[in-house]
Amino acid sequence: MASVTSLTASVHQRLASALSAALPGTADADPLLRRSDRADYQANGILALAKKAKANPRELAAQVVERVESGDVIKEIEVSGPGFLNVTVTDRAILENLAARATDPAERLGVPHADDAGTTVIDYAQPNVAKEMHVGHLRSAVIGDAMVQILEFTGETVVRRHHIGDWGTQFGMLIQYVDEHPETLDHELGTDEVSGEQAMSNLNRLYKASRQLFDSDEEFKTRARRRVVDLQAGDPATLAVWQRFVDESKIYFYSVFDKLDMKIDDPDIVGESGYNDMLEETCRLLEESGVAVRSEGALCVFFDDVKGPDGNPVPLIVRKSDGGYGYAATDLSAIRDRVFNLKATSLLYVVDARQALHFRMVFETARRAGWLGDDVTAHQLAFGTVLGKDGKPFKTREGETVRLIDLLDEAIERATAVVREKDTQQRLSETEIVERGTQVGIGAVKYADLSTSANRDYKFDLDQMVSLNGDTSVYLQYAYARIQSILRKAGETRPVPHPELELADAERALGLHADQFAETVAESAKEYAPHKLAAYLYQLASLYTTFYDKCPVLKAETPAQVENRLFLGDVTARTLHQGMALLGIRTPERL
Template sequence: MASPLEVLEHLVNAAVVHAFGADRAGVDPALRPSQFADAQSNCALALARDLRRLPRDIAGDLAEALRAVGLEGVASVETSGPGYLNFTFTDAWLSARLVELAGDARLGVPSVEPETIPIDYSAPNVAKEMHVGHLRTTIVGDSIARTLDALGHRVVRQNHIGDWGTPFGMLIEHLLDVGADSDEAALLRSDPNAFYQAARRAFDGDPAFAERARNRVVLLQALDTETLRIWQELVGRSKDYFNRVYRRLDVTLTDDDLAGESTYNDDLAAICDELEAAGIATVSNGALCVFLPGRTGRDGQPSPLIIRKSDGGYGYATTDLATVRHRVRDLGADRLVYVIGTTQSQHLEMVWETARLAGWLPDSVPTVHVRIGSVLGADHKILRTRSGDSVRLLSLLDDAVDRVRDALSERPDLSDGARDAIAESVGIAAVKYADLSVAHDTDYVFDADRMVATTGNTGPYLQYAATRIRSLVANAPSDEDALLEGSPVLVTNESERALVLDLLGYGSVVAAVGRSYEPHVLCAHLFALAQDFSRFYETSPILQADPELRRSRLRIAVVTLDVLTSGMGLLGITVPDRM
């Protein structure tokens, strides 16, 4: 179902061809909402340079051409300013389109030609606690995955956890020392950092322990049966911890999506052999490296992609190359999406360039780096604890939930259980929305007081808007539900008109997010929708209106609730029963 702006895009393109010839086909109609009409096109300004005419004269020609090609659904098209085209839809057309939307289970979200899209996100480390740095890649990645799912793509979630390497010798030996049933071993499920730091202290302070740890790494890399058993226990306990975090954040990652570094152990030697045999990789100072044209460090010297270390070990580059090959060759990827920190940009580009040279990444498979910025503290520096450590993700969530619970403490109508449930839903939504509502490649300041507010562009504001509509519908006359499905929609004032236009634009916004990987665009649309519903509610009596108008406005309210709930679902945000 095309949105109003998409309908106008087709009309403007047809008018451009009619007025100025087929060679002008495909000109950007530059459509946007307007305070003076339902929509405005600025394309005459763009055409002026090529046509060497005044934009206003071009706009006049386009207005005539639009009338010639037909203006179904458009009540008027007027020129204004230096060369703008202002469009106003007919009330009847808007009404009919909203009725159509109300009967569409997809709410106008288009079904696309499905592609297989592996998406790499979250990627915590085994035996280490998830910190605030994991928040954005997890939240943004999950929203993008949900959106691509909704559009009909075959999304393959890839949680590339750090579950292999030299630290595991140290961790395995420490687990053996403290005992699998000890309280300290239980920290792997509750406070992994404490377990890791205790193992590190033993490694740094006890030479005998350090020697055992190094020997254990050799056994692990040799796939010793007993060492692998203990390693699997470490990984299993960490999975319990990851899943606890994911359940609390309501993200869609499961154990089936785990694709850790260990997954590719059997491929790494072959990766190196193929690159060396093809002349893509060469030995430099004992390490096998790929030197790519134009890739230099700050000192101007060639910057290598090291795929095998001088000691024979493998690093991130080797594993990342194996993931590319696997995702294209075995998963059948049509495009690759990586939701990873901005600082990893050069590394990813070098991996992809090497994979293309090796033939593992065809030109037909595009790669996308969804660059993730940092979460900052009030000092506009990376958010850290007073001791300088990274902020634990769970403690950050606890703080937001506690703030909401405190705000609800004056509500005598709520039981303790209801208060806790609302606090959890609203607090988690506050954190997620604060992250998703800003461009993913920019940094943002973590302000807990602002993000839990029920006013402004916040998650709780959207939740409150949805719960208010739900309450409104619940208080409608008992026989109203039977009448809603067949009732017409009446557009009788400007607040209704603005709200209907928002609702009809939802599907195209979701499609745009699927192309641009920018959840903040969806956040902006939902916030505008909630604001416009608030104005509609204030200016357009609903339950007090006459029966025909009441049914119409109730239907608009129901569709608004459906769209808000759907859109928030793509953000991974739930709507509580009450607030």
């Protein structure tokens, strides 16, 4: 099905044509159209265009009004203030546009595929081998997964990359500890298959024991560092133990991602070790091209605008003076792989805002080397910190970082209690309550994250997250379930649009907002801004609540009005369902 031209686009096109006619020779006359409380839309661009053309803005606005093609879409247009235009569209246009969206067989609701779709590699959800995932891993996973869904929906080819920490000093430390305490490997990991959570809990104990020895025993530290060299050299025995750590950790990662309702495939996981074979060549290419230079034995890239507290330049260290490779060498090798092998046109890194300087230097180095050209963009979708209710970084009472699995379990437990409490007529079985509780709990955690602009910190408040009131996923999920309940109660009466009907104010507001879905998805994709989609969906649910309160559906005055209001509800529900799916959130049919 062809995409549906939104009412905003239709009105914009008519005003732009009238402006061009009123100002001959003016190219791309933008009326700056916005939704308005005074009318359906307000055009604010005439003042600037009049100033540029040395014309009177009110007179120019009046000329535009005379030239605007009205009738099928525009019902009224009037000049306001110093030269604004207030535009009201016809009820027929609202319903016909929604009807066109509703007939989309692919359930895309008329959302077009982007004309400039390319290939985006998204680097997100970067846990570390042999370490439990904590609250700090939440945002990268949730935001990254939402961007995968949104970009794929707009027609982009998306390659997922989970850049897990599976290399470096800590593995020399771990492997050496196991080598000297062989009983610990089978004791902690077990010979039988254990759950992902148990495997990681055991691995975590191993990590803490080896770290304690590493920090307190200089001789062990020396042996551990030698073991890193063995690992990098590909010593078979060392690699075998390392592989076991990686395999056990993956079982755990998958269990956490499964609880987060995220799809993770094995080929998507390409850790630091995946770029080992490229590191030497990356360094050689940078040095030969003059992008990197040797400084005090290390291979570095310098930047005029990056200086430390002492005013001296802070370099990006690609290879250390002892010959070891830094994170920069791995990240630059990953860029080479993603651009030249995966043919990416966009690189998106969903990484903590505290890594901003590192990635600015890495991207600039890649540009100087010619690996990022005009045809490839690289962007860090930087995110803020998860805070506790007290506004401080989220910690346990003991001051330790909160385990992600514990946080998700508590969210599910709280949400299940809410679902059970709301089921006053006991229509749901215990199995259904648990299933809905899981969907509501995980949805609550995701939505709280995604409804906040990524670069801002946000407070993790489970009481608020699972509330039925306010800007929460539970509010949206209940709005969806309420519509489904009404559609079921309607029985044989089906949703049917009636463009000939006059709409009430609450119907108009709901219809106009539902029609903006495609534009919101496109904007969220272009700006890497899932919070804009979340805000749109909350507004949609709020407008439906107003509509529900003011416009009786099943008890409307005429059969046509019943069908029309069922239709408005149906389009709203389908938009909520699709929009929430793009955020990675389920919408249960009954709650």
